[in-house]
Amino acid sequence: MSTQPLIAVVEDEEHLAQGLLFNLQAEGYRTHHESDGDAALAWLLDATVSAEPPTAILLDVMLPGRDGFSIVRALRDSGCYTPVLLLTARGRTEDIVEGFAAGADDYLPKPFDLNVLFARITGLLRRMHWHSATPPSLTKAPELPETLILNGRTINFDTLEIAAPDKTIHLTLMEADLLRYLLDHPERIIPRKELLENVWQVKEDTDTRAIDNFIVRLRRYLETDPVHPEHLITVRGVGYRFHPEV
Structure with a gap:
């Protein structure tokens, strides 16, 4: 082959x-x-x-x-x-x-x-084919290389999967890129413009609803209550902030 x-x-x-x-x-x-x-x-x-x-x-x-x-x-x-x-x-x-x-x-x-x-x-x-670096604010899962644990979910950037208690979710590259960027910048308010330019390399005048839709999906994957998120936090009028587990 x-x-x-x-x-x-x-x-x-x-x-x-x-x-x-x-x-x-x-x-x-x-x-x-x-x-x-x-x-x-x-x-x-x-x-x-x-x-x-x-x-x-x-x-x-x-x-x-x-x-x-x-x-x-x-x-x-x-x-x-x-x-x-x-x-x-x-x-x-x-x-x-x-x-x-x-x-x-x-x-x-x-x-x-x-x-x-x-x-x-x-x-x-x-x-x-990327190999993710582990953000220091998250717990490394020792039995699974290149994985992170968040809210009882195992995020594996090698296989682009999230193992939740009741199912396995496969991430698209777009979802994985956005999630990885947020995890790499814990507790920092990240403007939508920065996400557009640094994650997807698109013009800043692109409508930001695309990012909002992706955040909604990531919340469904990771949050216990997606309507009241504890980790993927909206900063009204600015962007988003990732809050890791204590």
Whole structure:
């Protein structure tokens, strides 16, 4: 089996797809192309259980058949957590938030610069293999390397999972990046602008509801009472503060 990453490109605009495939291959990636939403989902689900699933997915939002939002949602529901970079001409805030809510890891508005595309791909692949440093304010779980204990939940950044008392939750890269940043800065008030720029490298004028939605999800994963959080605290009009356990 080749050691070169396999990138799945789901794009129905033929000229754009061929350009992406050519440039990805020139950079040393192997590629697989699908142009129809239904066919793409079928291939991706099959590839997930095959000997060689894709390393990352470049997924157009507007497709014949299923759209990109429903594809990524179906992948996450099936237990497939391959990193997904949405390619979209729909740059409205609502569309970006919908993509994140569906489980996408990043987005790139069309038209885009190839250098930016490759930087995003590199970021996705790098984050899949990070090794988390343990924030000093949290308890290290000695029997599980690279894990943290918070509120009775075991956070494992190697496997991108949270083991709760009654279930195991798989984090997307976006969720894990945000959670890791908060844990690395305990008790500090972190403005939304800082999270946008340092976690996701997006412009400060992007609507911050995307972050708010992610915080709501992380609270569901980690808080005993998500409506009255004790760890992921909102600082009204500013941002968020992470309060570790005493």
